[in-house]
Amino acid sequence: MAEINDKILKHLAELARIEIDPKNEAKFLLDFKSILGHFEELSNLDTSGVTPMTGGTSLKNVAREDEFNEIKDQGKGVEAFPEAKDGYLKVPPVFE
Amino acid sequence: MDIKGLTIKKIHHGLVKKEFSSKELTSEFFDFIKKEDGKINAFLSLAENRAMKQSELVDKNIADGKGPGILGGIPMAIKDNILIEGLHCTAASKILKDYKASYNATVINKLNDAGAIFLGKTNMDEFAMGSSTENSAFKITHNPHDLERVPGGSSGGSAAAVASEMAIAALGSDTGGSIRQPAALCGTVGLKPTYGAVSRYGVMAMASSLDQIGPFTKNVEDAALLLKTLSGQDIMDATSAPVKFGDDLLNPKIEDIKKLKVGIPEEYFVEGLDKNVADKINEVVKDLEKLGIKTKKISLPHTKYALSCYYIIMPAEVSANLSRFDGIRYGHREKADNLIDLYKKNRELGFGPESKRRILLGTFVLSSGYYDAYYGRAQKVRALIKQDFDEAFKDVDVILTPVTPTPAFKIGEKADDPLAMYLSDIFTIPVNLAGVPAVSIPVKNNKGLPIGFQLIGKHFREADILGIGQFYEKLYN
Numbered sequence: 001m002a003e004i005n006d007k008i009l010k011h012l013a014e015l016a017r018i019e020i021d022p023k024n025e026a027k028f029l030l031d032f033k034s035i036l037g038h039f040e041e042l043s044n045l046d047t048s049g050v051t052p053m054t055g056g057t058s059l060k061n062v063a064r065e066d067e068f069n070e071i072k073d074q075g076k077g078v079e080a081f082p083e084a085k086d087g088y089l090k091v092p093p094v095f096e
Numbered sequence: 097m098d099i100k101g102l103t104i105k106k107i108h109h110g111l112v113k114k115e116f117s118s119k120e121l122t123s124e125f126f127d128f129i130k131k132e133d134g135k136i137n138a139f140l141s142l143a144e145n146r147a148m149k150q151s152e153l154v155d156k157n158i159a160d161g162k163g164p165g166i167l168g169g170i171p172m173a174i175k176d177n178i179l180i181e182g183l184h185c186t187a188a189s190k191i192l193k194d195y196k197a198s199y200n201a202t203v204i205n206k207l208n209d210a211g212a213i214f215l216g217k218t219n220m221d222e223f224a225m226g227s228s229t230e231n232s233a234f235k236i237t238h239n240p241h242d243l244e245r246v247p248g249g250s251s252g253g254s255a256a257a258v259a260s261e262m263a264i265a266a267l268g269s270d271t272g273g274s275i276r277q278p279a280a281l282c283g284t285v286g287l288k289p290t291y292g293a294v295s296r297y298g299v300m301a302m303a304s305s306l307d308q309i310g311p312f313t314k315n316v317e318d319a320a321l322l323l324k325t326l327s328g329q330d331i332m333d334a335t336s337a338p339v340k341f342g343d344d345l346l347n348p349k350i351e352d353i354k355k356l357k358v359g360i361p362e363e364y365f366v367e368g369l370d371k372n373v374a375d376k377i378n379e380v381v382k383d384l385e386k387l388g389i390k391t392k393k394i395s396l397p398h399t400k401y402a403l404s405c406y407y408i409i410m411p412a413e414v415s416a417n418l419s420r421f422d423g424i425r426y427g428h429r430e431k432a433d434n435l436i437d438l439y440k441k442n443r444e445l446g447f448g449p450e451s452k453r454r455i456l457l458g459t460f461v462l463s464s465g466y467y468d469a470y471y472g473r474a475q476k477v478r479a480l481i482k483q484d485f486d487e488a489f490k491d492v493d494v495i496l497t498p499v500t501p502t503p504a505f506k507i508g509e510k511a512d513d514p515l516a517m518y519l520s521d522i523f524t525i526p527v528n529l530a531g532v533p534a535v536s537i538p539v540k541n542n543k544g545l546p547i548g549f550q551l552i553g554k555h556f557r558e559a560d561i562l563g564i565g566q567f568y569e570k571l572y573n
Binding site: 004008009012013015016017018019020021024028031032034035038039041042043045047050051052053054055056057075076077079080081082083089091092093094 | 199405423459480
């Protein structure tokens, strides 16, 4: 299994859109090492030929008809937005 | 009036016989909460105006000869990750401190229709991640049995509210034990239904393949009554199942219960299990035998791998589910120069350390190069753990285990050591991985801190575990 270091931690933080306060970095690394160390026990287990369990249920997916539904009033969802304009969610520009 | 010792059935009879009105009862509860909660901190917010209006409606319906139904006028507390339209819903996170729910969760609609009263929203570990309720961004909840100890978590506020009689019942969510563990530590009944039995629409998703909503109650009968109302298929939750519980859920018969065979898995009686907890579980075994139930030793051989398996799968799902909290759609938005910085700034300021830890851990186990070694392998181990239960349930109907290795620990005792905190869930986690139902029931005849025992059932056989529970309680009535 894998070693974790500050470089990997920074990369993960970037992927997860989280900034880690430099003064907490050492503690994060220490905790990660102990948690990942615990996971080592899984490598002793023979899982060859086991079908992975990919969800919590054995129910099969049921697809419904793809019907067109026009929603004119976005309603209270819009009221919960931090910023809205004309019933739409306002976001900072993606492209400058 | 005295609200101590009330249960769902007692309130129902009181309302039917007009011994008190729903309004009188509801205002008694708010008076008591205002006196009591200063030292316990079970609630994050109260919904007094809304609740009083609900109670007036219940009284009007009674006056008009309509009802009350069995849940009419029952004062309940709701975990703060379950949406009630118009009320704050924070999941105990700073990132949602200003968010008000724009719709009702399905469970809330069902309870509303049944006439239940919502007193307020309860404290929890942030986004339901923790085992002590110490990860709340807003307050620390105290165990009503010893204020220096934790109530358990993540649904610690709901457990403490019922245990201190500030609510008759409460809702919580259980991903790895978040209903059963606090129920055990606070001395209440806590039920995690079968995966799919109760709709999760309107509960903030933590780990979607594991989450279930369930009740905290003062006795097993009340848990069965609530499950009956809460359960059922919902078009808004594709994982909900077309389940319809039969009469045996509410009216178990001793002749049926006697026929059940209970297995006791040796893997749950291991190093780290408090001796007093082990002794009490053995007393429960004897009590069940007194009822005429046969017990036998069984094996769930992959139990010891459940914790690692869970702490890979759960953070993986958490990292995906919590990506929606970025300052764009919900609550407060911190300003930044560009979009990426806006995400980062909101998430940095909004999430507590445990949420960040799990998001980063989940990102790690899913990332390229590590996926097969961690996430892929954990999904296979999960299949083996479920297979253990499938095999065991060919031989027995119900499995009896401890809920927690120890009674409630001290506030602060495990706060700095995430692995030690995770280990407090070792007996509850396998149940979520397998998707089976389980209930935590307080051990009777116990003088010290509360201790719970866990009954695990076959898929959708809540009637078995709650049936045994009801007859166990009758031994001590």
